[in-house]
Amino acid sequence: VKGYLEKIKHNAHLNAFNEVFEQEALTRANDIDSRIQLGSAGKLAGMVIGIKDNICYKDHKVSASSKILEGFTSIYSSTIVERLLAEDAIIIGRCNCDEFAMGASNENSYYGPVKNYADNTKVSGGSSGGSAVAVQAGMCHAAIGTDTGGSVRQPASFCGLVGLKPTYGRISRYGIIAYASSFDQVGPITRSIEDAALLLEVMAGPDEYDSTLAQKPVPAFSANIKAPGKKKIAYLQESLSSPGVDAEVKNTLSKYIDKLRAEGHTVNPIAFDYLDYMVPSYYILATAEASSNLARFDGVHYGYRSPEASDLQSTYKKSRSEGFGKEVKRRIMLGTFVLSAGYYDAYYAKAQKARRLIREKTEEILLEYDFILTPTAPEPAYAIGKEESDPVVTYLADIFTVQASLSGVPAISLPAGNNSKGLPLGLQLITRQFEEQELLNFSEYFL
Numbered sequence: 001v002k003g004y005l006e007k008i009k010h011n012a013h014l015n016a017f018n019e020v021f022e023q024e025a026l027t028r029a030n031d032i033d034s035r036i037q038l039g040s041a042g043k044l045a046g047m048v049i050g051i052k053d054n055i056c057y058k059d060h061k062v063s064a065s066s067k068i069l070e071g072f073t074s075i076y077s078s079t080i081v082e083r084l085l086a087e088d089a090i091i092i093g094r095c096n097c098d099e100f101a102m103g104a105s106n107e108n109s110y111y112g113p114v115k116n117y118a119d120n121t122k123v124s125g126g127s128s129g130g131s132a133v134a135v136q137a138g139m140c141h142a143a144i145g146t147d148t149g150g151s152v153r154q155p156a157s158f159c160g161l162v163g164l165k166p167t168y169g170r171i172s173r174y175g176i177i178a179y180a181s182s183f184d185q186v187g188p189i190t191r192s193i194e195d196a197a198l199l200l201e202v203m204a205g206p207d208e209y210d211s212t213l214a215q216k217p218v219p220a221f222s223a224n225i226k227a228p229g230k231k232k233i234a235y236l237q238e239s240l241s242s243p244g245v246d247a248e249v250k251n252t253l254s255k256y257i258d259k260l261r262a263e264g265h266t267v268n269p270i271a272f273d274y275l276d277y278m279v280p281s282y283y284i285l286a287t288a289e290a291s292s293n294l295a296r297f298d299g300v301h302y303g304y305r306s307p308e309a310s311d312l313q314s315t316y317k318k319s320r321s322e323g324f325g326k327e328v329k330r331r332i333m334l335g336t337f338v339l340s341a342g343y344y345d346a347y348y349a350k351a352q353k354a355r356r357l358i359r360e361k362t363e364e365i366l367l368e369y370d371f372i373l374t375p376t377a378p379e380p381a382y383a384i385g386k387e388e389s390d391p392v393v394t395y396l397a398d399i400f401t402v403q404a405s406l407s408g409v410p411a412i413s414l415p416a417g418n419n420s421k422g423l424p425l426g427l428q429l430i431t432r433q434f435e436e437q438e439l440l441n442f443s444e445y446f447l
């Protein structure tokens with residue numbers, strides 16, 4: 001813990017943490033140390049973890065990196081925090097992220113962007129950018145993020161780490177600040193597959209407080225990692241042909257395809273008819289759900305209340321106008337619009353149908369193939385402040401990650417070396433529902 005605290009101080013300029021639980025982590029380390037001596041410590045004894053600042057931890061602040069939750073303290077712990085603590089993990093602090101997990105560069109945080117450790121002028125990725133950089137810079141051993149449309153996988157890829165989004169329904173969301181509930185999943189960001197497996201098995205499994213969870217038993221993922229046999233892998237042909245994908249990203253993908261073939265796996269290009277509908281469907285559905293989930297931040301129940309508020313109407317209007325950032329407001333408006341009478345059928349209902357088709361097509365591919373291989377992101381970490389006048393350009397960069405989110409299937413981002421400028425690149429593997437074990441096994445031997 002002392003070593004990590006040193007690194008945190010040394011790397012404060014990276015802005016990875018919104019708060020560090022220094023004293024608590026030191027005290028806990030002592031307690032756990034005595035349990036280790038007694039031989040009664042849990043599976044994660046001594047594992048020092050950062051948690052994304054949208055995960056509730058009793059009697060600790062939680063802000064979702066938003067002004068609207070400034071000063072708010074959680075009155076209960078999320079299920080995952082309880083499970084991590086029960087296995088003797090040490091939570092060292094809460095990590096910076098995009099406001100309410102909306103974004104892909106961590107630049108939408110009220111607390112400012114997170115800097116990539118590989119190049120401080122570049123973004124961390126997002127929305128779990130603080131979690132990724134905390135691990136990348138050695139400020140903790142592993143971190144927990146949330147992934148709605150790529151927010152664990154994409155920052156992991158920008159930081160050269162492993163990022164796992166489990167199957168929808170694998171890990172409890174009780175005590176996670178909701179963004180888009182039909183997508184949100186918790187996932188680990190780690191240096192190794194073994195750690196991802198261990199954290200998954202500790203956090204996963206039924207929870208009486210989250211009715212969306214599968215009742216399936218949780219395998220001992222970490223103990224069961226073993227060499228996979230020969231596999232069939234599909235890759236989207238557009239990932240090698242689209243002008244929107246960076247040349248070095250394409251080269252890396254090609255290199256890995258060659259390597260897999262040389263090792264005796266079958267790797268085939270496939271066409272995905274609904275590729276162009278993935279990002280629009282995701283953003284219509286995610287913003288619709290967000291507009292509803294964020295209605296609770298009204299200046300009355302939680303956090304910030306405008307000092308100018310004089311009656312109920314102005315409390316709502318002023319607190320929300322002053323408390324939410326630009327991107328969050330944009331999404332609340334977009335989501336409210338697609339759900340409004342007269343537009344519901346044209347947008348929300350259409351996007352639901354498109355989602356169904358995307359899911360069915362994805363499942364169909366995964367009947368024939370064991371994995372779908374893609375780049376995690378079309379380009380590596382880009383410059384902080386690269387002002388995009390059109391947010392749609394930023395949204396389109398989620399093209400490879402939203403497929404698994406729309407389909408509810410598990411996906412992992414794996415480090416795939418650095419580009420010529422020393423920036424990490426990542427590749428993504430997608431597989432069938434609840435087949436995380438296969439995903440982890442293959443990942444371990446694929447790297």
Ligand code: GLN
Nearest residue numbers: 101103104148149150151
């Ligand atoms: N970039 C996507 C979005 O902004 C994904 C975010 C996430 O997974 N939380 O919605």
